[in-house]
Structure formats: C-alpha cells, structure tokens
Amino acid sequence: MYPLNPDVYNDNVKKEPIRAGFGRGLKAAGEANDKIVALCADLTDSTKMSLFRDAFPNRFVQVGIAEQNLVTLASGMARAGKIPFTSSYAAFSPGRNWEQIRTTIAINQQPVKIIGSHAGVSVGPDGATHQMLEDIALMRVLPNMVVIAPGDSIEAEKATKAIAENGKSTYMRVAREGTPIFSTEESPFEIGKAYVLREGRDVTLLGTGTMTYQLLVAASELEELGIQAEVVHVPTIKPLDAETILTSVKKTGRVVSAEEAQAAGGFGGAIAELLTQYLPTPLLRIGMKDRFGESGEPEQLMAFFGLDSHSVALDVKDFTDAMPQYHQGF
Amino acid sequence: MTVKLTITQLEHKANEVRKDIISMLEAAGSGHSAGPLDLADAVTALYFNIMNIDPARPDWPERDVFFLSNGHTVPVQYAVMAERGYFPKEELLTLRKLGSRLQGHPERTKLPGLENTSGPLGSGLSQAAGYAYSLQYFEDARHRFVYVITGDGELDEGNIWEAAMFAGKYKLSQLIAFVDRNNIQIDGSTENVMPLEDLRGKWESFGWHVQEIDGNNIESVIEAASMARAITNRPSVIIMHTVPGRGVDFMEYDYKWHGVPPNSEQAKEALTKLRTLDGKITSGDIE
Numbered sequence: 066m067y068p069l070n071p072d073v074y075n076d077n078v079k080k081e082p083i084r085a086g087f088g089r090g091l092k093a094a095g096e097a098n099d100k101i102v103a104l105c106a107d108l109t110d111s112t113k114m115s116l117f118r119d120a121f122p123n124r125f126v127q128v129g130i131a132e133q134n135l136v137t138l139a140s141g142m143a144r145a146g147k148i149p150f151t152s153s154y155a156a157f158s159p160g161r162n163w164e165q166i167r168t169t170i171a172i173n174q175q176p177v178k179i180i181g182s183h184a185g186v187s188v189g190p191d192g193a194t195h196q197m198l199e200d201i202a203l204m205r206v207l208p209n210m211v212v213i214a215p216g217d218s219i220e221a222e223k224a225t226k227a228i229a230e231n232g233k234s235t236y237m238r239v240a241r242e243g244t245p246i247f248s249t250e251e252s253p254f255e256i257g258k259a260y261v262l263r264e265g266r267d268v269t270l271l272g273t274g275t276m277t278y279q280l281l282v283a284a285s286e287l288e289e290l291g292i293q294a295e296v297v298h299v300p301t302i303k304p305l306d307a308e309t310i311l312t313s314v315k316k317t318g319r320v321v322s323a324e325e326a327q328a329a330g331g332f333g334g335a336i337a338e339l340l341t342q343y344l345p346t347p348l349l350r351i352g353m354k355d356r357f358g359e360s361g362e363p364e365q366l367m368a369f370f371g372l373d374s375h376s377v378a379l380d381v382k383d384f385t386d387a388m389p390q391y392h393q394g395f
Numbered sequence: 396m397t398v399k400l401t402i403t404q405l406e407h408k409a410n411e412v413r414k415d416i417i418s419m420l421e422a423a424g425s426g427h428s429a430g431p432l433d434l435a436d437a438v439t440a441l442y443f444n445i446m447n448i449d450p451a452r453p454d455w456p457e458r459d460v461f462f463l464s465n466g467h468t469v470p471v472q473y474a475v476m477a478e479r480g481y482f483p484k485e486e487l488l489t490l491r492k493l494g495s496r497l498q499g500h501p502e503r504t505k506l507p508g509l510e511n512t513s514g515p516l517g518s519g520l521s522q523a524a525g526y527a528y529s530l531q532y533f534e535d536a537r538h539r540f541v542y543v544i545t546g547d548g549e550l551d552e553g554n555i556w557e558a559a560m561f562a563g564k565y566k567l568s569q570l571i572a573f574v575d576r577n578n579i580q581i582d583g584s585t586e587n588v589m590p591l592e593d594l595r596g597k598w599e600s601f602g603w604h605v606q607e608i609d610g611n612n613i614e615s616v617i618e619a620a621s622m623a624r625a626i627t628n629r630p631s632v633i634i635m636h637t638v639p640g641r642g643v644d645f646m647e648y649d650y651k652w653h654g655v656p657p658n659s660e661q662a663k664e665a666l667t668k669l670r671t672l673d674g675k676i677t678s679g680d681i682e
Contacts, residue, residue, distance in 0.1 A: 123532070137525065139525060141522035141529070144526055145533075146529070169522055172504075
C-alpha cells in the first residue's frame with residue numbers, strides 16, 4: 066500500500082508550497098547531470114528556480130519578462146545538447162507562449178521542461194488573470210508532451226528529478242500556496258503511474274495536483290456518512306495510467322475526477338475520454354465550472370469554488386446518492 | 396569540411412538552385428516563390444562557402460549550424476542541401492507530398508541536417524540565440540557559429556525583438572543573423588503593412604553590429620559573413636537587400652508571388668529564362 070503521511074488527516078498536517086519541491090528537485094537534478102540548464106522570465110525566487118541559480122550560476126539564464134523567448138531559447142539550447150528547464154507563472158507559460166511550445170518544442174521533439182508555477186485558484190489575491198486554469202487542457206492535447214501535476218512538495222521533488230531524465234518535452238504544473246503533504250519520502254513516484262492511496266468500494270475519487278489531498282480528507286468525511294471512497298492519485302495526466310484507473314473503476318462503478326483547473330478539457334476531460342472508450346461509467350468532474358477565478362484568500366477561494374474537502378464530500382455524497390453503481394452489463 | 400568554389404562557380408550553383416526551386420514548386424502545386432528565389436544566393440553561399448559543415452555527418456559536433464526562421468522559404472534550403480549532397484536531388488520533387496521528408500515547412504525530426512522546426516514566424520532567431528548562448532556560455536566553444544535567416548515581414552513579430560534584446564544583452568557574438576530585406580510580405584509592401592524603417596537603427600539600438608549588403612551578390616554575402624565572424628563583442632545582423640523572385644523576371648518585385656507557386660506554363664518560362672541566364676549572371680549584376 067502507498068505509504069501516506071501519518072498526519073495526513075490531522076488539522077496540523079505539514080504544508081509546503083509544491084514549487085518548493087520543484088526548487089529542491091531541480092537543484093538535485095542539476096547536481097546529478099551537468100547538461101541541465103535553467104531559464105527564468107524574471108520570477109526566479111517566486112518559482113523557486115533560485116535554488117538552482119544559486120548553486121549553478123553559470124547554468125542559469127535570466128531571460129527577462131519575455132515568455133515567448135523563454136521557451137524558444139530553450140528549444141535552441143536543447144538542440145545544442147542541453148536539458149533546459151523553463152519557469153514562469155503558468156498563466157504566462159504556457160498561457161502566453163503556447164504556439165512557440167507547440168512548434169519549437171512539441172513538433173520539434175525537444176526535451177524542454179516547462180514549469181508552470183502559481184497554477185490554480187489558490188494563487189489567491191492576484192485574481193483571475195494570474196489564476197491559470199486552462200493549462201492542463203492546453204498542454205495535454207499536444208502530441209509528444211508529457212503532463213504532470215504533482216500532489217505535494219515531496220512528490221514534486223521526485224517528479225522534477227524524473228522529468229529531468231525522461232528525454233521528452235514535459236509540462237509540470239506547480240502551485241504557489243502551502244499544500245498539505247500527504248506523501249512521504251518512501252512513497253513511489255514514476256512518470257505515467259497512478260497510485261491508490263485509500264481503498265473503498267462505493268466510488269473512485271481520482272485526484273491530480275493539489276486536489277488529491279482534498280479527496281483524501283473528503284474520503285474520511287464520506288466514511289462517516291457510510292460511503293467507502295477509493296482515492297487514486299494521478300500525478301501524470303499524460304500519459305494516463307489507464308490500467309490503475311480502470312481497475313479501480315471496475316470495482317466501484319462510479320467515478321469522480323478533481324482538479325484545481327477548468328473541469329472541461331483538462332484532467333476530467335482526459336478521464337471522460339478514457340471511460341467512454343473503455344468503460345462507460347457515470348463521472349462527476351470537479352473543478353472550475355466554466356468560469357474564471359477572482360481575488361480572495363486561497364482557502365476562501367477553494368471553498369467558494371467548491372474545491373475544498375468539505376464541498377467535495379457533499380458533491381460526492383449527492384452523486385453517489387443519485388447514481389447507482391454501474392457495472393459493465395452490456 | 397567546406398568545399399571552396401569560385402564566385403563564378405557559386406553563381407552557377409545558385410542558378411541551379413533556382414531551377415530546382417521552380418521545378419519543386421511546380422511539382423508541389425503550392426508553396427512560396429519569391430522568398431526562396433531571392434535567398435538562393437545567400438543560402439548557396441552559406442552551405443558551399445561560409446559554414447563549416449559535413450553533409451555526410453549532419454550531426455557532426457563541430458559543425459556550424461543554420462536556423463531558418465522564415466520557414467516558408469524552406470524550398471531554397473532543401474534545394475541547396477540536395478545540391479550540397481545531404482540527400483539525392485530526385486527527392487526534391489517530393490516537396491509537400493504525403494510521406495515526404497521535405498515538409499511544407501521545415502521539420503527537424505523528418506530530415507537529417509535541419510536544425511529546427513519553423514513556420515510560424517518569429518521563433519527562429521530565438522532558437523538560434525539559444526544555441527549561440529549554449530556555445531558561448533555553457534560550452535565555451537568559441538570556434539563554432541550559428542547562422543539564421545529571417546524574413547523582413549517576419550520582423551513584425553514581437554518574439555524577434557525579445558530575441559534581439561536577449562542577444563544584445565549577452566553579446567552573443569557567434570550569432571549571425573541575415574535579414575532577407577525584399578520589402579514584401581503577403582498583404583503588400585512591408586512599409587505599407589507595418590513599417591520597419593529605420594531598420595538599421597532598430598538593430599543598432601538593440602546592441603547589434605549591422606551591415607547592409609546586396610543579398611543577391613554572393614561575394615558580398617561571403618565578405619559580410621567574414622566580417623561578422625570577426626566581431627567578437629556583439630551579435631551581428633546582415634541586412635540583405637534582395638529582389639523578391641530574383642532570377643525570374645516576371646516574378647521579380649511583385650508581392651503577389653510571395654505565397655504562390657508557378658503553374659506549368661509559368662514554370663517552363665521561368666526555367667527557360669534561368670537556363671538562358673545560366674553563366675551570364677555575374678557578381679553584382681542587378682537588373
């Protein structure tokens with residue numbers, strides 16, 4: 066069984082921004098492989114690329130506020146044999162430079178690592194312009210692109226080391242705010258794998274990024290209501306671990322997906338595509354409901370948009386009450 | 396790894412390249428005519444004289460690299476590469492056809508020898524700058540050079556000026572850009588669509604060493620590249636004044652030939668003219 070942080074269900078569970086794990090992971094990856102270089106568009110401390118910059122100043126490149134240049138420079142450096150990591154806010158990269166990523170990285174098959182920080186509504190007071198919600202949808206439709214949303218800072222560190230060596234174009238979204246830590250140093254992380262964190266028979270809760278923690282807490286609330294929810298953490302959105310997901314869904318016959326992003330086109334969209342093709346099953350997609358975010362404190366916003374554990378538990382309860390368990394019958 | 400041809404031999408080669416371009420475009424039935432024709436001299440000069448390359452080893456680690464930023468002019472690159480021995484000339488007639496390595500816009504993963512994938516304008520200069528930065532700062536490989544050709548209409552793109560600012564800041568002296576200043580883009584003349592002048596002043600203010608030459612004069616192109624390599628404290632740009640459609644009189648100076656190929660009758664006429672001119676074009680000759 067997946068080793069969970071023993072404090073995960075406590076109110077005082079340790080929190081850390083996911084981007085901090087990225088910063089540590091990049092520094093460690095840089096120590097292991099001198100081909101790794103890093104580029105930032107004037108947000109080096111904010112994205113935690115500063116750890117790499119301070120350790121390897123000669124392998125860090127300040128690009129200025131120029132996200133189109135950020136990723137195209139990285140494409141050229143990759144052609145020169147480097148493994149470039151780029152960082153900015155997700156709203157700007159891949160938000161602003163998607164075409165450059167498509168042409169010079171994805172079609173061009175260069176192993177550039179695009180790190181989109183401050184993704185989701187939990188960016189908080191900066192408001193809708195800075196709360197990137199469409200990045201998963203934008204990036205997962207690109208052929209040749211790996212898409213990853215780590216669930217906490219410990220996993221982000223492992224994911225960063227893993228993508229440094231995967232040889233592929235990769236997008237990783239990380240969050241700004243302190244995110245509760247549910248994994249441990251011993252927990253597995255492999256690109257393309259999903260992990261069952263908690264077993265149950267009534268409904269499968271699929272979480273990616275920051276939402277996995279919320280699903281775990283929601284599952285414990287649901288247990289008190291007599292619902293046994295199985296929680297599956299899906300840090301790799303592309304390629305999707307179809308086997309682990311379908312195995313769980315076959316058992317439970319009901320599915321909920323959860324992401325701190327638009328519920329359309331992103332992670333929930335990927336799950337809908339998988340299920341309609343291989344195992345048609347009722348699906349509730351939790352995420353932003355075709356609207357942009359707004360200013361507020363992170364926890365306030367998560368609750369306001371129905372993304373906190375309590376809101377999720379209520380939605381899942383309604384869903385399971387309304388929807389019979391579906392088992393393959395035709 | 397360079398083959399040194401005389402200027403006259405290079406001019407003959409460029410004329411061969413123009414004939415290849417006409418035949419390719421006619422066979423493809425779509426594509427751009429004006430840009431590839433006006434770049435035939437510069438690209439021939441690059442592959443046959445300026446760059447240190449080896450067609451038998453397209454990924455040779457010591458090579459100079461060439462990035463095409465205005466990817467729609469790629470027929471000229473394909474034609475020159477075939478003439479230089481990267482692949483058989485017969486393959487040129489597969490341009491834009493299903494299964495061809497010669498995609499309508501260049502794709503690095505399809506054809507050995509291509510350094511980048513381009514088409515959407517404005518990104519090639521950045522890719523070249525990334526490569527040049529890598530050589531100068533990561534590798535300390537100061538003997539290799541990065542050449543890039545951009546269009547002039549392409550300079551409307553913001554991405555170009557992000558790259559120009561970056562290269563200026565980091566004094567990427569191994570980066571040598573050629574601007575194909577043929578004064579046309581799809582909707583008309585560049586100065587009507589979106590004025591570029593003072594173009595020299597723009598590049599200078601971004602910290603670049605600027606030369607202006609006749610881009611249809613092979614000797615000038617070679618001399619300018621040599622001068623650019625000697626500049627060690629700044630990136631270099633060579634503004635090449637060219638005649639769009641150069642070499643085919645009914646295409647010259649006419650922006651309508653930017654994005655269309657010749658039909659078979661026009662191709663026949665163009666090839667006849669190019670054959671007639673063969674051997675008569677001399678360095679510096681402008682009609």
